[in-house]
Amino acid sequence: MPLMTDTAIRASFFDFTALADQPDDILAQARFIDDGVLLLRAGRVVGLHEWQNISEQLNGMDIVDLRGKLILPGFIDSHIHYPQTEMIGAFGEQLLEWLNQYTFPIEAQYHCPQHAAQMSAFFLRQLLANGTTSALVFGTVHPQSIEALFSAAEALNMRLIAGKVMMDRNAPDYLLETPEESYQQTRALIERWHQRGRLSYALTPRFAPTSSHALLEKVCQLRKEFPDTWVHTHLSESAQETAWVKELFPERDGYLDVYHYYQLTGRRSVFAHCIHLEDDEWQCLHDTDSSIAFCPTSNLFLGSGLFNIKRSWQQGVKVGIGTDVGAGTTFNLLQTLGEAYKVGQLQGYKLNAAEAFYHATLGGAHALDLDQVIGNFAAGKEADFVVIDPAASALQKLRIGNSKDIWEKLFVLMTLGDDRNIVQTWLHGRPAWQRDAGESTV
Template identity: 70%
Template sequence: MSVTTRCAIRGTFLDISHPVTTAGELPDAVRSLEDGVLLLEGGRIVALEPWEAGQRWIDAATPLHDLRGKLIVPGFIDCHLHYPQTEMIGAFGEQLLSWLEHYTFPTERQFTCPEYAAAIATIFLDQLLQNGTTSALVFGTVHPQSVDALFSAAEARQMRLIAGKVMMDRHAPDYLLETPEESERQTRALIQRWHGRGRLNYALTPRFAPTSSPALLEKVRQLRAEFPDVWVHTHLSENPEEVAWVRELFPERQGYLDVYHHYGLTGRRSVFAHAIHLEEPEWRCLHDSDSAIAFCPTSNLFLGSGLFNLGKRWAHGVKMGVGTDVGAGTTFNMLQTLGEAYKVGQLQQYRLSACEALYHATLGAAEALDLHDRIGNFAPGKEADFVVLEPAASPLQVLRLQRCHSALDKLFVLMTVGDDRNIAQTWVNGQCAWSREQKEAAA
């Protein structure tokens, strides 16, 4: 379908209608239409209204997609994952630092080959769409060709994507190291080639403080000053051993976050993955600098890194989205990831509701990425990215749904027993970019 085509979607809709600041406000922010109609034109949302009122938008020239029985939510926004690690998902038995050494670095070595990078980029983006994810903030490898391959594939799919090449000059195998000067030169060229091109944007991507010398971090600072509208994407306080290592490497700094803050890397459009083992001054710095966090429950559990504190996130008013963090994360599916987030909360006496979870995966994530004026809900004028959920994709779900009384009830069930089978369609920029029915018919 051309993005200039006008069309209408009928079904059950659920979104977060406005930004929220505390967990208690979330129910008032939820918009639920049991029988609604969404009008699209030119890849953007024109209106979302109840069916009776919205019929006035539809004439004989407007195609109507009747999706009654389906639950339609804004496209999921993944705030942290690594596309080169797609093929090593589920690597056994390590915690963060040894996991990097034994699995991650050897896998990333293969991305010296542009053809290899292109093949993995295709698989990666297909997995995102198959799981209802329409936008993402993504790590490449140290190789510029890894970013070229990913952006080229995303551009062909009209996806909104932020990505960057890893910047890394120490404490990694020689075959992945670069000099600060090489990193700066290659990163600048990538920014000039891709940043702001269609729905693509660039993120400065120092892997994490231990693999970044002061000289490299100074280069990142200079690039951010030169290109102030790019993003910063890195890791923060994921693992206790990692935190201790940062203190050894940067004894002059007040803590892990202070390393980044010192080099001017906090602020709007700065996204720090994990942030599990933070001290109070770091929480305050994240808030005061308008930085954001990516909560990655599946990878935090898989690597035994710790439990992210959702209550402190609200208490300090820090922006936050959810990340699958593939390949330490064990699924591309945001429903399953939110189910793991619920369990992380339960272990800390925090009750993550379905409406709060939806916020963190859609509008809250868009706020964390500074894209809330473009994506995140069904507000008029926003880009038409959404996912069509099949609530009853298995006999167990059919049975369970008999006791659901609202769209939020259905969403919570999908968070706890759902998976990629529940993704019926994924729409990107006003077009159906993935359909389970079409895929099964072609198989």
């Protein structure tokens, strides 16, 4: 019987075959095939097999031969700001000062559709050049910022969740909107883009300090009207910010309770940072099945604090990895995982390669409630993946050469790796970026 496939790729493969409840479970779910073949059809995975077990059935078929390369499920960025691409690496401030000095002036430009379109294209190329195939993305307060981003992602057939910022106080006047304006513009974007192809919408109140009670009521109303949308916001990123929220919302029992009161916690609610959580907030995140985006690079860059990875497992709270560009200083999730390891080390927690790559692939998909469609090479999943050269530099070649097993190789990759390691990025069964071209190929 002929194989029902239109593409066969031969390489080494690594993924996780099932979700994990505890870090000790991750190793049991890891799958490494040194010489394997990935079968694709119509943009989806047909199967992943050992080459020796299926090679005879592939006689006469053209094989994409990538031997010597390692293929992983596409990386998933669970928190990133696309307009902040052009202010990455801004010097010298912590969160609130950084927003006022750098972020808000840059975001003002996105009222211009042409500028938004130009930066959307640049942003998506950066994701693909770093092996990221899915992301949860902040726009600006301007609806045209999201129109441009979704249009560009649709052209690539990329799985993306995004939303325009909702913000009506404690920011410059040129970025503020009324609650009713925010509601109407957001509703129109949802109706136009949500669940269109591989695109989804996230309700995006920037954070509690820029949200009035009236605005949060509108976000709550939209969540009730469109219950399958996501919620994407910030929570307890800095101590200064957390104290400010308590001043602004004295009637609420802490920062998370502001969101919880307006029914914005839940299965598709993703809270970035979560560094300064109280015990009851950890419990609320667990009870509501909410998720955390762990953003180590930006947390270190802004001096915000150290996320408690161990506590997230103890509390049973789902975690994805976010680059948080532009407070984060790289689009590259390999480098971001290296920073996550350092955050763990500073707290006596040893983040091994298995757990790190789990959070960047299947665990990240689970945090975004997308694990049913992406995150590993299970049959039927959408075929998004990254082709990696583990030895792209002389130093990497030396260390990979003396690494004793796949775990040491993966750890070297996440501590020494960067965008040079990304050879190709595939979206929905087609190559969308390759290093020698340097551009999208779709």
